[in-house]
Amino acid sequence: MARRRVPPVPAGNGVxxxxxxxxxxxxxxxxxxxxxxxxxxxxxxxxxxxGPGRRGRAAATVARLGLxxxxxxxxxxxxxxxxxxDSRPERLGLPAALTARPAEGVGDREARALLQRSPDVVAxxxxxxxxxxxxxxxxTIALRGLGTRQDPYPYSVVEGRPAHGPDEAVAGQGLLDLxxxxxxxxxxxxxAGRPQVLHLVGRSIEPENGGRVVxxxxxxxxxxxxxxxxxxxxxxxxxGADPHAVRAELxxxxxxxxxxxxxxxxxxxxxxxxxxxxGLIAVLALIGLTEVSSxxxxxxxxxxxDLLALKAxxxxxxxxxxxxxxAAAATALxxxxxxxxxxxxxxxxxxxHQGRTSGVGAGIAHGPPVPYLLALSxxxxxxxxxxxxxxxxRAARRRPADTLxxxx
Numbered sequence: 423m424a425r426r427r428v429p430p431v432p433a434g435n436g437v438x439x440x441x442x443x444x445x446x447x448x449x450x451x452x453x454x455x456x457x458x459x460x461x462x463x464x465x466x467x468x469x470x471x472x473g474p475g476r477r478g479r480a481a482a483t484v485a486r487l488g489l490x491x492x493x494x495x496x497x498x499x500x501x502x503x504x505x506x507x508d509s510r511p512e513r514l515g516l517p518a519a520l521t522a523r524p525a526e527g528v529g530d531r532e533a534r535a536l537l538q539r540s541p542d543v544v545a546x547x548x549x550x551x552x553x554x555x556x557x558x559x560x561x562t563i564a565l566r567g568l569g570t571r572q573d574p575y576p577y578s579v580v581e582g583r584p585a586h587g588p589d590e591a592v593a594g595q596g597l598l599d600l601x602x603x604x605x606x607x608x609x610x611x612x613x614a615g616r617p618q619v620l621h622l623v624g625r626s627i628e629p630e631n632g633g634r635v636v637x638x639x640x641x642x643x644x645x646x647x648x649x650x651x652x653x654x655x656x657x658x659x660x661x662g663a664d665p666h667a668v669r670a671e672l673x674x675x676x677x678x679x680x681x682x683x684x685x686x687x688x689x690x691x692x693x694x695x696x697x698x699x700x701g702l703i704a705v706l707a708l709i710g711l712t713e714v715s716s717x718x719x720x721x722x723x724x725x726x727x728d729l730l731a732l733k734a735x736x737x738x739x740x741x742x743x744x745x746x747x748x749a750a751a752a753t754a755l756x757x758x759x760x761x762x763x764x765x766x767x768x769x770x771x772x773x774x775h776q777g778r779t780s781g782v783g784a785g786i787a788h789g790p791p792v793p794y795l796l797a798l799s800x801x802x803x804x805x806x807x808x809x810x811x812x813x814x815x816r817a818a819r820r821r822p823a824d825t826l827x828x829x830x
Contacts, residue, residue, distance in 0.1 A: 465748025468721065470756075480753065483717045487757035488764075490710035491802060494703055495765025496772065498790035498798070501699050503773055506788045516629065516685055517576045518547070518656035519665040522672070523681040530652055532679070537655060539675045542663040547575050548640055548652035554611040554618065556601060563597060563634045565613060567643035568656060575656070577637060580785030581605050582624030585638055588645065592624040596633025596781025611636070618646050625783060633781025710802065711809075714754060718810045721749050722817050739818040746814035747807050754806035758799035766790070 470480050511517070524533040530548065537546040547569045553562040569575030577584050577592050582605040585591050593609075601609060605625050611618040620638060628635045644650050659668050669682050676682070737745070766789045773787035 459744070462744075462748055465745045466752050468745060468749040469752040479720070483713075483720070483753055484757045484760060487710060487713045487717060487754065487802075488761040490706040490713065491758055491761030491798065492765040492768065494706045494710070494798060495762050495790060495795065496769040497699050497703050497706070498794055499766065499769025499773060499787065501696065502790050502794075503786060503788045504696060504699075506786075511685075517578070517658055518685055519659045519663075520657040520669055520672070521683050521685060522546070522655040522657055523653065524655075525679050525681065528679050533652075533655060536676045536680055537657055537672060540659075540668055540671050542659045542668045543672075544658045544660050545573070547573065547656045547658070549575075549654040549656055550640060550643060550650055550652055551654065552613055552643075554613045554636070556609070556611055559600065563600070563611075563636065564631050565611060565618070565643075566635060566637040567640040567650070568637055569639055570641050571639055574639065575637070576658075577624070578627040578785075579624040580627060580783065582622075585623055585642075589619060589621050589638075589642055590623045591620040591636050591638035591642070592626040593622050593637070594626060594628030594631075594633030594635045594781060595778055595783030596628065596631070597636055598622075598625065599781070600634055609636070613643075613646070616646055618643075627777075627783050627785055629782050631781075633783055711805070714750075714802075714806045714809055717753055718750050718806065718813060721746055721753070721810065722813045739815070742818035743811065743814045746817065747810045750810035750814075751803050751807040754802045755799070758802040762795045762799060766795075 470477065511519075522533065522537060524530075534546055534548075537543055549566060549568040551564055551566045554565040555562055571586065574584065574586065579592055582592070598604065603609060603622065605622055608619060608621050611620065620636060620642070622636075626637060628637075640650075640652060657668075657672075659665060665684050669684055672680065673682050769789060770787040774784035777786045778784045
């Protein structure tokens with residue numbers, strides 16, 4: 423009976439895996455440096471080194487993982503903007519926390535004296551709002567006279583400058599779009615049958631009336647009609663004061679001579695939107711988790727091909743595991759950097775575009791704080807590393823025969 427040699431390991435199928443390029447010169451130099459962990463260099467090489475095919479797959483993996491991180495960054499920008507409406511309303515066109523209307527027979531001096539009784543009141547700006555007609559439009563727009571030249575109203579001007587001189591005014595984005603004018607133009611309005619010509623020197627954030635508002639000083643309106651008297655007071659309170667408590671205190675002191683109301687901020691109607699944003703972030707996080715798992719699976723499959731070479735280099739199973747974990751973490755880090763770097767300007771553009779189309783105007787967007795972005799990036803990197811530990815450890819402890827069978 424003829425004897426036959428039995429191969430010590432199962433024979434391959436004759437189809438070798440595509441060979442990539444070896445270590446780059448920079449990687450070899452890094453390995454030669456004292457104190458540099460080999461797992462760090464080899465893991466980075468596995469993630470982004472090799473031939474064009476491997477680099478292309480790495481770029482596709484970074485893009486797939488970076489997309490949900492980009493959308494999470496946009497969602498965080500929307501969340502931060504909503505929070506800013508609550509915490510910094512003066513930056514968004516709402517410097518006053520209360521409005522007060524004097525009762526019949528209460529003069530300007532008496533009304534201001536009543537409002538100044540509370541130590542929490544910083545200023546009470548006299549104001550007046552009238553309906554005005556503009557050429558070519560059948561509807562009316564709001565013309566406001568707020569503050570005086572000696573006591574100017576603190577507009578939130580995001581383009582141009584505040585109105586200081588005679589006939590100067592600021593307008594909302596909705597009015598600029600309605601009249602097809604820009605900052606620096608002159609506009610002609612009609613108030614109670616009298617013409618009013620104003621020079622638009624700035625664009626302010628106007629969350630009311632769809633931004634179709636022109637604001638000037640009370641002195642400018644009185645120059646056109648000296649009989650006009652302030653009918654409304656915008657009350658600013660000190661930071662940290664409770665508007666409800668200040669209103670109750672002023673109402674008790676006024677004894678019915680003032681009609682006081684709290685200013686409703688835009689964030690009051692956006693409370694439900696916060697839940698939507700939180701749910702969207704959770705869904706995007708699950709999508710990102712799925713992409714991370716897919717990327718780890720591909721990294722582990724590639725590690726099986728390199729297992730024999732890594733063992734031949736003298737690496738222990740723990741070091742081989744560290745190579746795979748480093749590769750997964752490096753891929754997540756690249757995706758986090760790309761996603762946040764592109765997500766911040768995209769969030770600004772989307773929010774400002776929405777503000778511009780709604781008439782409020784651009785300039786309301788506020789990107790996520792840097793700690794939020796760092797926490798998002800750290801969560802992506804640490805999550806990828808944690809998910810890669812177990813499959814990487816199993817792959818590193820495979821027997822050489824099993825490894826050759828899987829590669830073949």
